[in-house]
Amino acid sequence: xxxxxxxxxxxxxxxxxxxxxxxxxxxxxxxxxxxxxxxxxxxxxxxxxxxxxxxxxxxxxxxxxxxxxxxxxxxxxxxxxxxxxxxxxxxxxxxxxxxxxxxxxxxxxxxxxxxxxxxxxxxxxxxxxxxxxxxxxxxxxxxxxxxxxxxxxxxxxxxxxxxxxxxxxxxxxxxxxxxxxxxxxxxxxxxxxxxxxxxxxxxxxxxxxxxxxxxxxxxxxxxxxxxxxxxxxxxxxxxxxxxxxxxxxxxxxxxxxxxxxxxxxxxxxxxxxxxxxxxxxxxxxxxxxxxxxxxxxxxxxxxxxxxxxxxxxxxxxxxxxxxxxxxxxxxxxxxxxxxxxxxxxxxxxxxxxxxxxxxxxxxxxxxxxxxxxxxxxxxxxxxxxxxxxxxxxxxxxxxxxxxxxxxxxxxxxxxxxxxxxxxxxxxxxxxxxxxxxxxxxxxxxxxxxxxxxxxxxxx
Amino acid sequence: xxxxxxxxxxxxxxxxxxxxxxxxxxxxxxxxxxxxxxxxxxxxxxxxxxxxxxxxxxxxxxxxxxxxxxxxxxxxxxxxxxxxxxxxxxxxxxxxxxxxxxxxxxxxxxxxxxxxxxxxxxxxxxxxxxxxxxxxxxxxxxxxxxxxxxxxxxxxxxxxxxxxxxxxxxxxxxxxxxxxxxxxxxxxxxxxxxxxxxxxxxxxx
Numbered sequence: 001x002x003x004x005x006x007x008x009x010x011x012x013x014x015x016x017x018x019x020x021x022x023x024x025x026x027x028x029x030x031x032x033x034x035x036x037x038x039x040x041x042x043x044x045x046x047x048x049x050x051x052x053x054x055x056x057x058x059x060x061x062x063x064x065x066x067x068x069x070x071x072x073x074x075x076x077x078x079x080x081x082x083x084x085x086x087x088x089x090x091x092x093x094x095x096x097x098x099x100x101x102x103x104x105x106x107x108x109x110x111x112x113x114x115x116x117x118x119x120x121x122x123x124x125x126x127x128x129x130x131x132x133x134x135x136x137x138x139x140x141x142x143x144x145x146x147x148x149x150x151x152x153x154x155x156x157x158x159x160x161x162x163x164x165x166x167x168x169x170x171x172x173x174x175x176x177x178x179x180x181x182x183x184x185x186x187x188x189x190x191x192x193x194x195x196x197x198x199x200x201x202x203x204x205x206x207x208x209x210x211x212x213x214x215x216x217x218x219x220x221x222x223x224x225x226x227x228x229x230x231x232x233x234x235x236x237x238x239x240x241x242x243x244x245x246x247x248x249x250x251x252x253x254x255x256x257x258x259x260x261x262x263x264x265x266x267x268x269x270x271x272x273x274x275x276x277x278x279x280x281x282x283x284x285x286x287x288x289x290x291x292x293x294x295x296x297x298x299x300x301x302x303x304x305x306x307x308x309x310x311x312x313x314x315x316x317x318x319x320x321x322x323x324x325x326x327x328x329x330x331x332x333x334x335x336x337x338x339x340x341x342x343x344x345x346x347x348x349x350x351x352x353x354x355x356x357x358x359x360x361x362x363x364x365x366x367x368x369x370x371x372x373x374x375x376x377x378x379x380x381x382x383x384x385x386x387x388x389x390x391x392x393x394x395x396x397x398x399x400x401x402x403x404x405x406x407x408x409x410x411x412x413x414x415x416x417x418x419x420x421x422x423x424x425x426x427x428x429x430x431x432x433x434x435x436x437x438x439x440x441x442x443x444x445x446x447x448x449x450x451x452x453x454x455x456x457x458x459x
Numbered sequence: 460x461x462x463x464x465x466x467x468x469x470x471x472x473x474x475x476x477x478x479x480x481x482x483x484x485x486x487x488x489x490x491x492x493x494x495x496x497x498x499x500x501x502x503x504x505x506x507x508x509x510x511x512x513x514x515x516x517x518x519x520x521x522x523x524x525x526x527x528x529x530x531x532x533x534x535x536x537x538x539x540x541x542x543x544x545x546x547x548x549x550x551x552x553x554x555x556x557x558x559x560x561x562x563x564x565x566x567x568x569x570x571x572x573x574x575x576x577x578x579x580x581x582x583x584x585x586x587x588x589x590x591x592x593x594x595x596x597x598x599x600x601x602x603x604x605x606x607x608x609x610x611x612x613x614x615x616x617x618x619x620x621x622x623x624x625x626x627x628x629x630x631x632x633x634x635x636x637x638x639x640x641x642x643x644x645x646x647x648x649x650x651x652x653x654x655x656x657x658x659x660x661x662x663x664x
Contacts (some may be wrong), residue, residue: 258623394611409615426619 004183004206004213006048008232008444010060012121013209013369014048014184016175016342017058019123020164021130022155024238024365025137026110027118029063031246034117034435037146038071039452041137047445057124057133060438062236063447064088069118069330071451076458080224081441082317084373085235089438095378097386102403102434110151111436118147119238120432120441125274153240155344155365160351166277166343169243169362170400170431171267171352173277173292177299177322178300181208183213191299194338195324195331201300206372210234210339216335221371224441229451232444233458237339238376239366239437241401245350248431259412259423266423269412270399272316281312284420289337302331309413310420314391319398320384327390337384339368339376404428460506461600464539464592465547469566469585471513471532481565482532486513488561499558503551505541507596511562512537534566536582539594541601546626548582549575605646617660 002436006014019417029037038061046058051186063071065086068078084092090104090111097153098104104111120137124130141147157164168174180186180193180203190201194216207215211223212231223230252270256263265285268274282291291297305320306312314326322338325331347362370376381390386403388396397403399410408428414421443451450456472481489511494646500506511550512535519525540547551559556572562583563569570577596604617636 260623411615411620422618424615424618424621426616 001095002183003185003220004233006050006185008446009048009210010062010442010444011046011058012060012123012342013234013340013442015186015398017046017123017179019125020126020157021125022123022344022365023134024153024155025120025122025149026114026116026151026153027067027120027141028115028150029067029117029147029448030068030145031072033144034071035146035452035454037141037144038448040140040144040146040280042445042452044446045445047078054125056112057122059133059137060442062119062121062442064116064118064438064440066115068441068451070117072454073451074303074456074458077224077226077229078459082222082235082241082374083443084378085439087439089237092297092378092439095374096381096434097403098434100403100405101430107434107436108151109363111438114150114440117151119438120147120237132443153346153365155281155346158345158349159429160426162347167366168343169245169347169349170248170274172271172273173275173276174343176273176277177318178340179204179208181209184209186338187295189295189297189299189408191301194335195302196331199330204335204338205417208336208338209371209374210371211371215371223371224418226456229447229456229458232333233447234369234371234372236440236441236442237366237368237370237373237437239368240346240363240435241366242361242363242433242435242452244284244429244431244433245356245362246358247429249352249356251429251431255425261419266412268373269316271312272312272318279312279318280316281306284311286317304328310415313408313410314318315393315396317398318387320391320398321380323384323391337376339370340379341443342367342369363432366437369442399425399428399431401432402428402430404430405432461541461598461603462539462594462596463544463547464589464594465537465544466518467536467582467585468514468533468587468593469536469563469564469569469582470530472567473531482513482515485534485562485565489513492558496648499555500538502554503540503547504648505547505550505601506648507539507541507594509538509540511535529608531567534563537662539592539596544583544586545579547581551579568656585608601648602645605648609646610640628649630641 011017041061044059046055048061061095065081065088076445089096093099093104097265108438110116122130122133122137124133138149141149158169160165160167165172166175177192180188182203183206193201193203196202211233212218212227215221252263252267256266259266264275268280271277274280276289277292277298278286278287279291279298279301281303282297302324303312307326319326323334327333344365345363345367347360350356368377385398385401388394396409399408402408406427406429410425410428412423414423471485475482500509514535515534516529517527519527552572552575559572559578568581570581572578601606613636616656621632627648
């Protein structure tokens, strides 16, 4: 296959922009003028074309099912969307285990009091550029009468010593792994796609990311009609994950005092990476900045020689989210469960040692792109994050992201080395709480033009 | 093999004297049965898994289209269980005769649960030999699995509480643990952790 047509695909689908600041505007779309707004907006949308020079800001848009209804898509086209997307995140709560503290009645007010129709995303080089671009978009909405902003979410890379970093609020370096797909040009090292039978790393089928292409099963993903509406589009999961930083640090302090390997080693076992990003599978006893800096190594590892988890615990966050070859069959069992992630933190970062409260607005905006929400994001969430059976972890959940209700447990297998012993962490509270989210359709530029022009013919 | 499987198709009667379809009646009855720890099959404690389905007809999927029909409607009963088939079926007749009667009395030639031998003979007549059955239970009996889960849970709690303590204290505490486990009543069917969530119990395609 030749490369996909990046000019027809919204840019953030193909790669993360790595801008320091972002704002997600949530829109209610007008039934009367919504299409006019989309028509005026479409030329501004940032596509996947390579940049000669990094722009000062980017704009992208995606719609919920209700948004597509208000854009007056033909009924036959609306009825052809997959059920997971049509239902939306709230209705899929039983699958995602959004119960207790994570249940939708505790989400931010907007998700309960308003109907979110669209996600309009602006990334920018600076806070000023961000305000400027958002003001322009506000003007366009007013002028066309096509949409109103019913809520917004700011996100910002964590500032440490005046520099934007890839640190999240628990102190881990994030954003290493994203899958490679056939026909999608990206600068990446080995370890990000799928394992081939000969042990080399290859690329995933395009249809795991984009609609209209073969997926890993050799089929076209379940997608709306007409085909032109779907092709080069995808589905996005938006999920606001509040982080209880005080609870996390207290827990790490408390368990770290008892764990013979010490606090930082314990933190590395939780995630499968040391806080600087060193994979524990490659360096189980200490962080190694040389590995972190080396694109040929920082994602390049497998678990088949560590099946009992003595280097990287079986329940570690990155091993749960992407088990690689841990389930055998040379990794074939995970190839249909991969997602592209575009996470950005929100809220003020508080360095370790300073007072911090769980109540403060702080967390991660988790965004994932996949061709099948139920087959990919929901599967990972239900089976690998909120449950442990595939990895023979019984009913244990992901330590960081799991909805534990204080009953969580995490087992570090360890070795016979006294500084690296087996250890059981019990009574795990919820370090992360869901505060809102939904499922969005990310149309191609062609599809946006069709939506705006009312030229969708599903017959 | 500690665990066996069964697949039984019982033809369902047509309509009763009132003109009500037996298939509808049995389907309605099955819908009222609890499916979790208070399922009637929890009272047949050698049951790992049981499934009852009313099969109205079969649909040919393929081309060219072909119209095919079953000669009657069938009640499908699938189960995985400990012990041999005769013992298991006789146990069903003894432990939950009311449910067994309420279900299979809608089927052709059903002799009643009152005579377990006749019931076993009837069910075996309707049995389909499965060449491969799969039970994801490590080939241990229900009781062994429940006990293993109880021990696993108790041991994990024990380690949480005692890790890092001096070896002699751990050894003493471990002795207490073993004693309490030995004395503990056998765990109830339906699992130890009654607070499992929908996601934990749910299925996914």
